[in-house]
Amino acid sequence: MNNRVIIFDTTLRDGEQAPGASLNVFEKLEIAxxxxxxxxxxxxxxxxxxxxxxxxxxxxxxxxxxxxxxGLARAKEIDVKSAxxxxxxxxxxxxxxxxxxxxxxxxxxxxxxxxxxxLEEKRATVIKMSRDAVAYAKTFTDDVxxxxxxxxxxxxxxxxxxxxxxxxxxxxTVNIPDTTGYTFPWEYGAKIAELKKRxxxxxxxxxxxxxxxxxxxxVANSLSGIENGARQVECTINGIGERAGNASLEExxxxxxxxxxxxxxxxxxxxxxxxxxxxxxxxxxxxxxxPNKAIVxxxxxxxxxxxxxxxxxxxxQTYEIMTPESVGVRKxxxxxxxxSGRHGLKSRLQELxxxxxxxxxxxxxxxxxxxxxxxxxxxxxxxRVLMGDQxxxxxxxxxxxxxxxxxxxxNSIPTAAVxxxxxxxxxxxxxxxxxxxxxxxxxxxxxxxxxxxxxxxNVRSVTSGRQAMGEVIVRLREGxxxxxxxxxxxxxxxxxxxxxxxxxxxxxxxxxxxxENESLSRSLSDLSQAx
Ligand code: KIV
Ligand code: ZN
Numbered sequence: 001m002n003n004r005v006i007i008f009d010t011t012l013r014d015g016e017q018a019p020g021a022s023l024n025v026f027e028k029l030e031i032a033x034x035x036x037x038x039x040x041x042x043x044x045x046x047x048x049x050x051x052x053x054x055x056x057x058x059x060x061x062x063x064x065x066x067x068x069x070x071g072l073a074r075a076k077e078i079d080v081k082s083a084x085x086x087x088x089x090x091x092x093x094x095x096x097x098x099x100x101x102x103x104x105x106x107x108x109x110x111x112x113x114x115x116x117x118x119l120e121e122k123r124a125t126v127i128k129m130s131r132d133a134v135a136y137a138k139t140f141t142d143d144v145x146x147x148x149x150x151x152x153x154x155x156x157x158x159x160x161x162x163x164x165x166x167x168x169x170x171x172x173t174v175n176i177p178d179t180t181g182y183t184f185p186w187e188y189g190a191k192i193a194e195l196k197k198r199x200x201x202x203x204x205x206x207x208x209x210x211x212x213x214x215x216x217x218x219v220a221n222s223l224s225g226i227e228n229g230a231r232q233v234e235c236t237i238n239g240i241g242e243r244a245g246n247a248s249l250e251e252x253x254x255x256x257x258x259x260x261x262x263x264x265x266x267x268x269x270x271x272x273x274x275x276x277x278x279x280x281x282x283x284x285x286x287x288x289x290x291p292n293k294a295i296v297x298x299x300x301x302x303x304x305x306x307x308x309x310x311x312x313x314x315x316x317q318t319y320e321i322m323t324p325e326s327v328g329v330r331k332x333x334x335x336x337x338x339x340s341g342r343h344g345l346k347s348r349l350q351e352l353x354x355x356x357x358x359x360x361x362x363x364x365x366x367x368x369x370x371x372x373x374x375x376x377x378x379x380x381x382x383x384r385v386l387m388g389d390q391x392x393x394x395x396x397x398x399x400x401x402x403x404x405x406x407x408x409x410x411n412s413i414p415t416a417a418v419x420x421x422x423x424x425x426x427x428x429x430x431x432x433x434x435x436x437x438x439x440x441x442x443x444x445x446x447x448x449x450x451x452x453x454x455x456x457x458n459v460r461s462v463t464s465g466r467q468a469m470g471e472v473i474v475r476l477r478e479g480x481x482x483x484x485x486x487x488x489x490x491x492x493x494x495x496x497x498x499x500x501x502x503x504x505x506x507x508x509x510x511x512x513x514x515x516e517n518e519s520l521s522r523s524l525s526d527l528s529q530a531x
Contacts, residue, residue, distance in 0.1 A: 003264050005256065006232040007249065008042040008208065009035050011281060012061070013072055014246050015236035016046070020475050020484040021285040022506070025057045030387075032061045034280050034353040035237075038273040040067060040249075042094060044234075047072040049082035051513070058083075062090035068143065070094040075126075075133035084140040094173075095137035098147035099130040101154040101162050127162055131169040138170035145173040147210065152178030156191065160198035167201045173232060174205045178221055181214030181244060189224035196229045208232035211247045213239060218247035223255060226265050237281040238289050238296065250274045250295040250327065258322050275328035276353040283388035286473045286486040288460065295327055335379060338372035345383075352380060354387055374490050375467040385462050385469050385488045397505050398422060399448060404497050408436045416440040418497065420447050437496045444500055452476045452483075452507065459492055472499040476507060483507040 012028050015021065023031070028045065035043050045061040046054040048071045062069045069090045073079035075097050087093035100109050106122050116122040130146060137144045146166035151159055163174050176195065178188055188211070196202055209225035209232070211218040222233050239248030253269045260266065278296035282289050291298045301324040311318035324330075336348060342365050349356060349364070356364065367386050372378050403419040416439035417430040429447035433439030437457070445451055455477035461468040470492035476483045483506040487498025 002231065003266060004231070005226055005265050005267050006041045006206065006208075007253065007267050007269055008044065008070070008232050008234045009038075009040040009236065009249060010044040010210075010234050010246065011035070011236040011240065011249075012057070013044040013046050013070075014210075014234075014242060015238075015240040015281070015285075017242045018240045018245060018285070018287060020473075020482055021240055021287050022484060023057075023284055025053070025060055027284040028057045029060055029064065030354060031237075031277075031281060031284060032065045033355050034273070034277050036065050036067050037270065037353060038277050039268055039270040041268070042068045042070050042232075044070040044072060044096065046086075048086035049073065049079040053513075055082065055086050058086040059089070062087045062093060066091055068092045068094050070096045070145065073097045073133070073137070075099040075129040077133075077136055080133055080137045080140075084137070088140075092143070093141060094143040094145055095141055096145040096147065096175075097130075097133040097137055098149050098175075099126050099133070099162070100150055101126060101148040101159055102150035102152075103155070104153060105150045123158055127165050130162055131165045134166050134169035134171045142170075142172065144171050145175055145208065146171040147175035147177055147208075149177055150179040151176040151191070152180060152183045152188065152211075156194055156198070159191075160195055163195060164199045164201060167199070167205045172205055173208050174202075175208035175210050175232075175234065176225070176230075177210035177234075178212060178218075179210075181212035181218060183211075183217070183221060185217060185220040185224040188221040189228040192225045192228040192230055206231050208234060209247075210234035212242065213244040213246060213248075216244070218245070219251045219255065222247040222252050223263075226256075227263070237277050238287065238293070240281070240285060240287050248294075250278065254295050254322060254327065257326075271326055272328040273353070279384050280353055280387075283384045286388075286471075286484060288458075300324075301329055335377045336368070336372070336383075337377055338369065340368075340372070340378075348380075349383060349387070352383060352387075371469075371490070375465070375469075379463050381463045382469055385471060388486065388488065397502075398508050399501050399505055401494075401497050401501050402426060404440065404494055406436045406440060406493050414439040416443040416493075418443045418447055420444065420501065422448070436493050440493060440497050441500050444497060444504070448504060450504055450507075452504065453478060455482060457496075459496070462488070470495045472496045474499045474503050476503045478507070481510060483510065 016023050032043055045058040048055040048058045058071045071083035071087050073083040083095045110122045115125045134144055134146050148162050207230040209222045209230045211221040233252050235249040235252055236246040237249050239245040253267050256263055256265055289296055345365055345368055346361055400421040402421045405417045408414045413432045414436050415432050419426055419428045427447045429443050431439055431442035431446050433442045456475045458473045460471055462471045463469055467490055469488050469490055471488045472495040473486050483503045485499040485503030487495040489495040
């Protein structure tokens with residue numbers, strides 16, 4: 001049996017479903033380019049039917065990237081067709097369709113009698129829907145993946161029937177997701193082994209694992225799946241994803257690489273690109289990597305105690321099971337400054353994984369010079385932050401911060417004045433608040449006549465020193481929807497204002513999109529009544 005494990009990266013789909021981690025098209029494209037450098041086999045670029053933005057992002061990634069590009073689709077014709085339409089320009093593409101298979105999901109999602117009155121009838125309907133969706137996808141491509149959602153909690157006999165039907169209809173990859181991160185590694189591994197025994201046509205498809213991390217077992221379960229016959233792992237950079245996230249790509253890949261003494265399975269990942277990819281995903285999603293995170297956390301290769309440092313000096317292997325270089329962590333810091341030219345900046349950004357056209361380079365160069373004026377030394381971290389900011393700027397924004405002035409003092413009331421560019425118009429307002437940030441948010445709300453519910457506010461310094469860049473991430477909540485904004489500056493108040501305006505932009509875009517969708521469905525229903 002082939003011992004190579006296919007890496008199916010779903011950072012742009014499941015990863016982006018992480019609360020607050022939304023990515024725009026520019027950011028998705030940059031990440032996809034970096035995933036290609038990392039040499040992943042399949043990139044799941046999104047869920048095309050779910051929104052016009054998702055559709056466009058999948059289409060753009062499909063149009064440019066050479067890896068196999070996958071698009072997600074429920075087991076419905078409209079979803080499968082939309083996935084095909086977004087993917088059709090790709091050199092190689094895969095339609096990934098899924099149905100829920102656990103009783104909890106079936107009863108919850110297919111409660112309506114039209115799916116059958118009893119659980120047995122509903123189960124039969126799910127098999128039919130899965131078979132039909134795979135067969136329909138097969139009319140567009142040979143490469144079709146089927147996922148049995150919540151397979152981790154699905155009865156093994158029924159799961160085997162669904163998988164067999166999907167393969168019969170043409171699925172070439174069958175995915176067994178532990179959607180709720182519920183299983184234990186030996187239990188999950190046994191499930192894969194049992195499917196290999198029970199499903200008659202299993203040899204016609206590749207078994208895939210997709211493990212969520214609700215109990216912190218996503219990576220362990222994925223490895224157990226591989227040991228029991230899976231040859232594809234679905235994972236995300238930094239382990240981001242729904243709720244507690246997905247199995248992390250870097251951990252699965254490095255576990256197989258570091259422990260090749262006990263496992264014969266391997267991937268074709270270019271591990272030296274891991275660190276750059278992790279940094280890029282973190283800066284674009286605004287999801288900070290915890291310092292003690294395996295492989296890519298800031299402390300992953302730091303040796304603090306005297307005994308450890310002494311051991312390391314004598315022999316690195318004393319406390320190091322892999323070298324930082326093997327995952328792309330550099331020992332020597334490369335520093336740019338105000339005398340660095342455009343060419344130097346461009347080549348450093350390329351080494352960090354960013355591909356820029358001339359216009360983008362010019363914008364980032366101007367920002368770089370501005371920063372280099374404030375900070376003598378510009379580190380890789382600063383450049384990554386500027387790139388993150390550039391990505392945000394590349395969107396056509398409704399509102400932009402033009403000017404901010406804040407007054408604070410020990411015995412005075414914090415006051416902020418802001419000027420915001422809204423299209424061709426400039427709106428100016430001022431307000432007081434409990435502190436400088438509060439005053440600033442109040443002034444923005446007053447200027448834009450929007451009141452929103454601030455759910456979280458996080459500030460951190462991205463690089464070291466007094467001139468460090470401050471990054472602010474805010475999340476607004478309205479009912480089931482959340483809107484995230486990120487701002488960076490050497491001044492944290494300015495960063496806060498930028499982040500808040502960014503989140504309000506997201507909110508407005510969402511409201512507009514909802515209005516457009518509502519008026520589209522109204523005209524479609526008028527049309528069908530007229531016909
Ligand atoms: O977790 C899950 O079950 C999924 C499927 C859609 C593959 O993400
Ligand atoms: Zn998932």
